Each structure stands twice: as structure tokens, then as C-alpha cells.
Amino acid sequence: MARTAPVDDWASDFDVMDPRYIADPFGIWDDLRATCPIAHTNRRGSNWLPTRYSDITAIAHDVSHFSSLEVAVIPFEGEEPEEPVLPYGLPPISSDPPLHTWSRRLLLPWFSHRRVAGYEEMTRDLCSGLIDGFIDEGKVDAAEGYAQQIPVRVIAHILGVPASLSDTFTGWVRDVLEFADDPERRMAGMEALITYFVEEVARRREQPGEDLLSELLRTEVDGAPLEEGLVLGTAALVLIAGVDTTWSAIGSSLWHLATNPEDSKRLATEPELMPTAIEELLRAYAPVTMARLVTGDVEVAGCPMKGGDRVLMNFPSANRDPEVFEDADKVRLDRAINRHVAFGSGIHRCAGSNLARMELRVALEEWLRRIPEFRLADADSVTWAGGQVRGPRVLPVVFG
Numbered sequence: 001m002a003r004t005a006p007v008d009d010w011a012s013d014f015d016v017m018d019p020r021y022i023a024d025p026f027g028i029w030d031d032l033r034a035t036c037p038i039a040h041t042n043r044r045g046s047n048w049l050p051t052r053y054s055d056i057t058a059i060a061h062d063v064s065h066f067s068s069l070e071v072a073v074i075p076f077e078g079e080e081p082e083e084p085v086l087p088y089g090l091p092p093i094s095s096d097p098p099l100h101t102w103s104r105r106l107l108l109p110w111f112s113h114r115r116v117a118g119y120e121e122m123t124r125d126l127c128s129g130l131i132d133g134f135i136d137e138g139k140v141d142a143a144e145g146y147a148q149q150i151p152v153r154v155i156a157h158i159l160g161v162p163a164s165l166s167d168t169f170t171g172w173v174r175d176v177l178e179f180a181d182d183p184e185r186r187m188a189g190m191e192a193l194i195t196y197f198v199e200e201v202a203r204r205r206e207q208p209g210e211d212l213l214s215e216l217l218r219t220e221v222d223g224a225p226l227e228e229g230l231v232l233g234t235a236a237l238v239l240i241a242g243v244d245t246t247w248s249a250i251g252s253s254l255w256h257l258a259t260n261p262e263d264s265k266r267l268a269t270e271p272e273l274m275p276t277a278i279e280e281l282l283r284a285y286a287p288v289t290m291a292r293l294v295t296g297d298v299e300v301a302g303c304p305m306k307g308g309d310r311v312l313m314n315f316p317s318a319n320r321d322p323e324v325f326e327d328a329d330k331v332r333l334d335r336a337i338n339r340h341v342a343f344g345s346g347i348h349r350c351a352g353s354n355l356a357r358m359e360l361r362v363a364l365e366e367w368l369r370r371i372p373e374f375r376l377a378d379a380d381s382v383t384w385a386g387g388q389v390r391g392p393r394v395l396p397v398v399f400g
């Protein structure tokens, strides 16, 4: 539900939670790019919204003027607890160097090509089991019944937490990311998630395993074990960063294929297109927007940004910039040159991109193998989440 008034002027008073922006932001970005490439609003503090590829990537690389200490697109406006729940935030995503540099290094091996290849078989089994459950009915909510079910289970496996709690994990992550405009719900989701990991950490200290949580507890930096706040923040980030994002990418891709039958036919009959198709779907429907905190007065493309302002890292709009992408508003499954920034740019570039790509590919491969032709059951009933992560949340399709 929108908490602020409807937007009249996107250049000077935008709101990324406006229902029109959530449902269809593409035309808004096109207009802004042509008329006012960095928009501004005073809703929820002073926020800037760049729309051009060049400005967004330049800001992403300028970590001295643009800090990651506040990456939430919607600033938290509730009452802060006296003791911060996570003293180090969610490293590495919400940190600047030097903490960023070494906390990122701890995570990278878990998402290397080799490790990710090891998760492929379980992902394929998972996808095919989900399809077994609904294929005979000739219909499914492809968001809730398929896309949403996949990444959370793979992440649960990596963290060593039970897949049976998937719906609970998903609920917490949605509270934090999708309902960020409701401070109480957001705080309750974060607290529940942290309380869960506090208990899991205590269990792992007694009974260590081979999972990411156990490994973090074994890790020493400069001869000392990691502080518990760091372990908790990192584990929470892996869940928060790995669930809504990938589920949204899978859902948006299925929405595209359901509404563009010539593309699903082509992908089903020419599977060799899959590598370029995955990149193109990530480009066109990039789900993630992040924020940066301006550290001191700085000018970008003539815009006077002040210390304490925030910038929304509009990676999805960069991906639609016609200066960089030919036919930027068209999905071309065989697009050969595709330097999209769906995974960000610079030092914070997504640490889980190998995993995300594998999950998206396997989810589409298994779906198209079994359900090569499908369409929306009712276009009006499709709903989208937006703000930090954009993707379909209700997506009824029919087939067979």
C-alpha cells in the first residue's frame, strides 16, 4: 500500500513505492533519461535517482563519495533499538573498505563456479519435483508455486538450515525487503531472522558441520575468530541477498515467456540460445536497486548532491539505456554484446552471480522441457513487488 501521495512530477518528486512505478517503471525511466537524467525527491529524505548507465556506473565506482553504509532503498523510519541488532550491518554489502574487502573475501569461495556446479543437481531435482506437483492440473501460480520455492531451498542447503522452514525464511526476507515502508513489519522480520541465526550459531558451536555458518565460526582473521555480530550479519545477508532477488529474476523471466510465446517457443526449440537469453532476461528485468549515502558535497552531471543525501542505484534503468544497448526496450534472446549491470558494478558487484545464473538457467530449462507452451491465466491478476527488488508475486499461468 502506498504511504505517500501519488506522484505528479517524476523529475522532482519521484517515489519508487508509487504503484505505477512498481507495475511499469520502464516508460518513467525513458522519459527521465531524455529530460532529467538524475531525478530528485524529498520524500523520505533527500534522494537522487540516476537513470543513465554512465552516471550509475560512475557512482558505483566512486566509493569515497558514495558509501554503502545505507543500502536500503527505503530508509528505516521506525524506532531504532538501543543496541544495534547487527553492529556491523550486513557485510560485505552494507560496508565500505576495509571491512568490505576482507568480509567479501570470506564469502566468494562459496559461490565459485566449482561450488555452484556442485549445487546444480539438487536445483534440477528441486525444479523437476515442483513441476511434478502441478503439471497435471494444467495451471499454477508460477511465482508462488515455482519461482519462489527454488532459491530459498538452495540457500538453506548452503547455510545448513532446514529446507522445511523455507516459507518462514521467505516471509522474513519479504518483510525486510518488500514491506520496508512498514517499519514495524520490517523490524519484526529482521529481529526474527537474527534471533533464528543466534540459535543456529549456538547449535553450530556444539555441533559444527560443513555448511557456511559452521565455516564462518571456524574462520580466523588476524589470528582471532570472527565476532558473532559479523557471523550473524553475513549469514543474514546470504539469506536476504539470495532469496528475493533470484526468485524475482525467475518470475520475471517466466512472465516474459508467458506474454511472448514466440520467445518461449524459440528457447524451447533452440536450447543453445540459453546463455545469451539468460543475460538478456537479466538485463531487461534486472530486479535489484540499491542505495548509497553521499559522504560529502559532490556534483554529478550538474546535480549538487549534499553529504547525507542518498542515491538510488538504478541498475535496472542503466540496463535500458539506449546509449549503451541497441533496441534497449526490446528483449533479444540472442543479444551478443550485453554488458548489463543487473549484478551491479564495481567493488560490490554481486558475490552470488554464478549461483543466481545457474538457478535461473536450471529453473527455465526444467520448465521449458516440461511446459514449452504456456500463457497468463489472467493478466489483471498479476501483481508485482518493487522498491529494492522488483518481480512478480502473483503470476497465474495455464498450459496443456
Ligand code: HEM
Binding pocket: 068, 071, 092, 093, 094, 104, 107, 111, 237, 238, 239, 241, 242, 243, 245, 246, 249, 286, 287, 288, 290, 291, 313, 315, 341, 342, 343, 344, 345, 347, 348, 349, 350, 351, 352, 353, 355, 356, 357
Ligand atoms: C538474479 C539474482 C541476483 C541479482 C539480480 C543480484 C544483484 C545484486 C546487486 C545489484 C548487487 C550489488 C549491490 C550494491 O552495489 O550495493 C549484489 C550484491 C551481492 N549479492 Fe547479489 N544478486 C542476485 C543473487 C544473489 C545470490 C543468489 C546471492 C547469494 C547469496 C547473492 C549475494 C550477494 C552478495 C553477498 C552481495 C554483496 C557483494 C558486496 O557487497 O561485495 N546475490 N547483488
